[in-house]
Amino acid sequence: MRIFLFILLFFVNLFSAQNFENSNIKCNYLTKFLIDTTDSNTKKEEITSLWIGKNISIFKSDQKARYDSLAKESARNSFQNPVNGRVILDFSKIPRAHFIPEVLKIGNKLEIFDKVLNVNYVYESDQKINWTLLNETKIISTYKCRKAVGKYHNKNMTAWYTEEIPVPEGPYTFKGLPGLVIEAYDDKDFFHFTLVKLKNVSELIAPIKNAINTDYQRFLKKRIDYQNDPAGAYFIATGRTTPKELKGKIEKMHRSNNNHLD
Structure with a gap:
């Protein structure tokens, strides 16, 4: 009973909206990126969006926004329609995003959310x-x-x-310029x-x-530890052992996920 109440309170907290601003503008960006920098066949394309308010903005994948919305709806339905008295949460059929990080800007403070x-x-x-x-100019999507x-x-x-759009905003953390960023890329075009x-x-x-507060160095260590030993990290997090027949495949998959913006 205590576990059920804890889960219920968790989701009630998850669903309740915070008192943040509404956006004025939404910018859709076509985002192209590699999952594995050693394999050009892992290139992905995803629509990401930047919502801009008066003193706040957030940047994230549109698919991730849809996933979060559908996951909340699925969770609500599961709580309202338990199966044999049990709440079953299953998000496996909801398409997931490939572009995971989100960036929240409040004033001059940038917070990065990642998994x-x-x-x-x-x-x-x-x-x-x-x-x-x-001192170099070009026309992109009709904008000088x-x-x-x-x-x-x-x-x-x-x-x-x-x-022409004098807001110091842009995708991810690429902000602080005298106008909206229309295009951005790294020198390797990853x-x-x-x-x-x-x-x-x-x-x-x-x-x-309900994201866990940390700093960049601690987050980076967790990500490196997971990539170096995904089966071990999975066991520490869940107490469950990865089947031997899947261990090699899982390790290869997670080690190839090596392209990050930071």
Whole structure:
């Protein structure tokens, strides 16, 4: 009974909306990225979105937003319709996103939400991009754009921004320029963001709830430990052993998931 009440309170907390702002603008970006930097066949494309409010913004995958919404709906239905007195939560049939991280900006503070072994973590970004503005222009999606370059962790980034939309916003953490970022990519083109649609939208901006607070170095260690020994990390997290016949396949799959924006 106590376990059931704990789960119920968890989901009630999960579903309750926080008092965040509504967006004014929604920007859709076509995001192209590699899962495995050693294999060009692992390239993915996904629509990601940037919701911009007066003092807040959030960037995440549209598919992830749909997954979160459908998962909440499925959980509600499971609680309302238990099977033989049991609440069964099954999200396996909901299509998952490949682009996982989310970025929440409140004022000048950037928080990054990411996952390791289906556990959500949140840490404050300790990387500020010192953009260099260049005297180079081009037209992208009818917008006159100017070029800027900067370094983010170990990636050399190029951003094209437009002063026609004078908001210092952009995909992921690529913000702080004199206009909206229309296109951004790293020098190896492992990640490439291009604006495909912009419209006025009033929607609640709210981040993932119940994420574990950490810092970047601790998060990075967890991710490296998991990639080095996914079966061991799975056992520590769940107490369950990975079947021997699947161990090699699982280790190869997770080690090949090696392309990260940070």
